[in-house]
Amino acid sequence: MTITRRAALATPSLLAIPGLARAQAQAKWQLASAYPDGNYHTRNLAEFCTDVDQATGSKLQIQLHSNASLLPMPQIKRGVQTGQVQVGEMLLTAYSNEDPFFDADAVPFLVADFAGARKLAELQRPYIEARLARQGLSLLYTVGWTAAGFYTQVPLTSLDVLKGSRFRTFSPMTNRFAALVGANPVLVQQAELAQAFATGIATAMVTSAQTGVDTSAWDYAKVFTPAAFSMTKNAVIISRRALQGLPGDQQAAVQAMAKKAEDRGWAYAEAAQRASVARLGEKGVTIGTVPPNVMAELKKIGETMTEEWVQRAGEDGRKLVDALRAG
Numbered sequence: 001m002t003i004t005r006r007a008a009l010a011t012p013s014l015l016a017i018p019g020l021a022r023a024q025a026q027a028k029w030q031l032a033s034a035y036p037d038g039n040y041h042t043r044n045l046a047e048f049c050t051d052v053d054q055a056t057g058s059k060l061q062i063q064l065h066s067n068a069s070l071l072p073m074p075q076i077k078r079g080v081q082t083g084q085v086q087v088g089e090m091l092l093t094a095y096s097n098e099d100p101f102f103d104a105d106a107v108p109f110l111v112a113d114f115a116g117a118r119k120l121a122e123l124q125r126p127y128i129e130a131r132l133a134r135q136g137l138s139l140l141y142t143v144g145w146t147a148a149g150f151y152t153q154v155p156l157t158s159l160d161v162l163k164g165s166r167f168r169t170f171s172p173m174t175n176r177f178a179a180l181v182g183a184n185p186v187l188v189q190q191a192e193l194a195q196a197f198a199t200g201i202a203t204a205m206v207t208s209a210q211t212g213v214d215t216s217a218w219d220y221a222k223v224f225t226p227a228a229f230s231m232t233k234n235a236v237i238i239s240r241r242a243l244q245g246l247p248g249d250q251q252a253a254v255q256a257m258a259k260k261a262e263d264r265g266w267a268y269a270e271a272a273q274r275a276s277v278a279r280l281g282e283k284g285v286t287i288g289t290v291p292p293n294v295m296a297e298l299k300k301i302g303e304t305m306t307e308e309w310v311q312r313a314g315e316d317g318r319k320l321v322d323a324l325r326a327g
Contacts, residue, residue, distance in 0.1 A: 166203045
């Protein structure tokens, strides 16, 4: 018997050590999100992580890092691309400088309600998937935000209320809108909103009622005017390398739980629309309405911005808008 053979017989098999084989089969991923735990997007992510754990028999565990605790919003997509994290949540419109198709849901007044927003998401998906694939990423699911409205210090009786204001923006599209209404755009991330308003850096903005609740808008804004300005989406993305490195059954489980999370998240969004507006009112924020003449002006701006977006997006952009409007 050779020395090597004797050594092999004398050494217990590593796979025979209780629990080691199971440990070697486990994977633990990191998921970065910029939103607080109480936000419905974050709650949905937490349930997604639990679903994946259960569907894979704990062979794949995903740890959620919320409220920008691991990566700030602008770094999350890059973090997934470089492998710093395996999964991340991003606001699509924040990346429109990379490609206009990331910005389709931010075009003002392109959709009027959740049905329209979900249809847009379905039409937009293949374009988004193709673009992410070129960057080593895959799209797991998207979930819409509640409809955006205006936060101001006085009722929105005229667009003059916005003219000259220090208008908080968070994307090129909101930046362009600010320019068209004669406001002064100021880029402010969600986590910095309260401080920006408190110090006068920002005096008005357009964003969701949910964001207002998340940032205690009653401390810095007097009026919220629902306007269905836009219904942007968050996208949950995954490293293609990480996904393809899983056994086939685990890949299928991740995809199935992503579909479940998408359906659940859109239902959460509709519930949050009602609850968040009500919460703002309960905390003393005046809930306004857009006068018909102001809405007409806003929609005219929306048409201008739609055509500008189509020019940037090209033939595929025109196809998307036409398909959306086809009913």
